[in-house]
Structure formats: structure tokens, C-alpha cells
Amino acid sequence: VLLIEDSRHFQNLVTLLVRQQFPExxxxxxxxxxxxxxxxxxxQPDVLLVDILLPGIDGAAxxxxxxxxxxxxxxxxxxxxxxxxxxxxxxxxxxxxxxxxHKPMVVSELxxxxxxxxxxxxxxxxxxx
Amino acid sequence: VNGVQTPPAxxxxxxxxEDDAALRKLVALVLEVLDIELVSCANxxxxxxxxxxxxxxxxxxxxxxPGLSGYDLLQALADAxxxxxxxxxxxxxxxxxxxxxxxxxxxxxxxxxxxxxSVQVLEDCVREAxxxxxxxxxxxxxxxxxxxxxxxxxxxxxxSQYFAGQTALFAAYRADCLLQFAHDLQTGxxxxxxxxxxxxxxxxxxxxxxxxxxxxxxxAAQAKALENAAARADWxxxxxxxxxxxxxxxxxxxxxxxxxPG
Numbered sequence: 523v524l525l526i527e528d529s530r531h532f533q534n535l536v537t538l539l540v541r542q543q544f545p546e547x548x549x550x551x552x553x554x555x556x557x558x559x560x561x562x563x564x565x566q567p568d569v570l571l572v573d574i575l576l577p578g579i580d581g582a583a584x585x586x587x588x589x590x591x592x593x594x595x596x597x598x599x600x601x602x603x604x605x606x607x608x609x610x611x612x613x614x615x616x617x618x619x620x621x622x623x624h625k626p627m628v629v630s631e632l633x634x635x636x637x638x639x640x641x642x643x644x645x646x647x648x649x650x651x
Numbered sequence: 652v653n654g655v656q657t658p659p660a661x662x663x664x665x666x667x668x669e670d671d672a673a674l675r676k677l678v679a680l681v682l683e684v685l686d687i688e689l690v691s692c693a694n695x696x697x698x699x700x701x702x703x704x705x706x707x708x709x710x711x712x713x714x715x716x717p718g719l720s721g722y723d724l725l726q727a728l729a730d731a732x733x734x735x736x737x738x739x740x741x742x743x744x745x746x747x748x749x750x751x752x753x754x755x756x757x758x759x760x761x762x763x764x765x766x767x768x769s770v771q772v773l774e775d776c777v778r779e780a781x782x783x784x785x786x787x788x789x790x791x792x793x794x795x796x797x798x799x800x801x802x803x804x805x806x807x808x809x810x811s812q813y814f815a816g817q818t819a820l821f822a823a824y825r826a827d828c829l830l831q832f833a834h835d836l837q838t839g840x841x842x843x844x845x846x847x848x849x850x851x852x853x854x855x856x857x858x859x860x861x862x863x864x865x866x867x868x869x870x871a872a873q874a875k876a877l878e879n880a881a882a883r884a885d886w887x888x889x890x891x892x893x894x895x896x897x898x899x900x901x902x903x904x905x906x907x908x909x910x911x912p913g
Contacts, residue, residue, distance in 0.1 A: 534827040
């Protein structure tokens, strides 16, 4: 699993949560969009957790470019953002069909979504809808 | 008969709770240079009695003591915030691991120093606490603010709202945040100095969510105002906005661990 998130605070929170609830998962962290793209290419992660407001390349642009690449067809995606409503509107095009977790709700919402993304990898049907 | 006598100078009151008599003497020597009233106690029960007698500006406490331990003392203050007042709590103890630090942070410890404590670090910490205490006196919290008295209640609320009731997870996250605040202070100072509005906006945006999750609504509102000012590149509002937020973060921040040599 690769987390692309510039906030150390949320890196810490997601790391605590993953260590606690998904001890079998290897979590990698990238601090910005460009490092995230590089690391995604290098690691070929099963699941990407992506923030939207990132320095360098924003999360929506990053998702769009990764999706265009066949190597990432099977990669699970979850967006973690503090944007909502109008703030999120400019990025909607990239977020179709992608589950979105709002930052304050990471603890209650992320584990179930991550579990579903990991389960979808194991099932023959491939990605969750 | 003593009608002309002026009341004793209102020197800041510092309470030291330490069972080792030699250490009590040492701390008294170190703090002699400061214009304070130092009250020393050998155990938590006596410390609590002193706090009941009069509020203090700084509380320096050991953890392992016979009878009422430092943890018990901090728990008593967490249960009765009025007793703690605005005191900064400085814990000095041997063997403070991450778990102990997280627990102490949750109990409201302001600084945690590993024994043996350098006398310079101790003096600096007490000076910093007194400086903040003077700031509190000159400028109270924003009217809409959640004061320290309400912090425990606010934390209980966010633990159930944002942390699915998991107190330990909250404590671990909070400890991480308090360490990270020292870096955030540097990031903010650099962004302001470089007049980098997008960087200020990113930092404020991020702190807004973090502070809300920690139950610090007043500070979260300050961060939100700063984020808006930064979005407009309004330097007239950004500078005082950062000053206000900076003061709050400074109060809560734990000192960053020293850089690893090499």
C-alpha cells in the first residue's frame, strides 16, 4: 500500500491505523505528488491512498495519469482529503468511482474501505466497483 | 497594624514535587536565578495539597514517588482542571519511553524531560513556561475559545467522534502531533519569512483538520482564518493570524528530538 500525503500529521495517523488494523500490510509513504508517482512506478502498489491537495502534482492529476497507464489497471484507489463540497468540485472528473474519505473521519472510514480494496485484490473479479 | 505593608510581590509560583531530597536542593539552586516563589514537596499528596492552597504557574514533577505518584498527581489534575489552572506541567523522569510520553501527553504534560536533566534545559523550560504564563495573563484566550479547563472534555468528545472511541489511538496520535508541531512552527516561520502564501495556506489547511481532530476548536478556527487570508494573499491578516496560531502551537508543542548525529 502506498500513501501519497504531504501532511506528516496524517501520515502519522494513517500509519498508526494501518499498523494497528492491517499488520500484514507494508505501508510506504510519499510526501508529494512527484515522489508519489515515482514511488508508484517503482513499487507497483496494490492499493494507493492519495491526498488531493499535494505540492507538485495534485492528487487528481496523479490519479488521472496513473489510470492511463496499463500497469495500474488493477491498483485499488482511495482518496483521503479534507476537501468537500465545492472544494472537491474541480477534481470530480478524476474521482468518478473512487471512494473518498474525509480527513477527520479517517479512523472510522478508512479501515473498511482499505479492507474492501485488499479483498478485491484477492477475488478473481478484480477491483471493487 | 500592618496596614501600610504592601502585599508580597506577586512572584510566579513554581511547585516542585520530587521525592529525592538532593534533587530538590539541586533544582532550588538552579532556579535561584529566577524571580519565583519555589514550593517543594516530597510526594504527590503534598503537591496536591499545595495546589489546593494556591494555584501555581509551573508544576515540575517526578513520576515514581512513594504514595501518590506523578501519574496519580496528573490524573488528579485532569479530573479537577480548576486545581491545575493554567499551570504548565513539566515531567522529569528516568525511562520515558514513547508509551509513557503518550500517556503523559494525554494527561496534559507540557514538557517531558529525561533524567538526568541538564540544568540548562531545566532552567530554559521553566523560563519558557513563565513567559507563556505571562502571555496568558496579558492576553486571555479568544472569547470563543476552548480554554485549558475544557480540554479534557473536548478530547473525550473527539475521541468518540473521530477516533471510534479508541483512547489509546487518540493518545498515540496526539503524541505524534505534539512532536510534529515543533516542525510546523518552523515551516510556518519559513513560509512567512519567504512570503510564500501557498505554503502558508497548505500548512494552515492541514493544521485546521489536525486541531479539530484534537478537540482544539478555537485554534482550528484560527487556522481556518489564516488559510483564508493566505488564499487571498492578504499579508495584513496573515502575519497576525500566524502569530496567534503560533502562540497556541508553541504552548502545545513538545521539543523536537535532537538531530541524530552524523
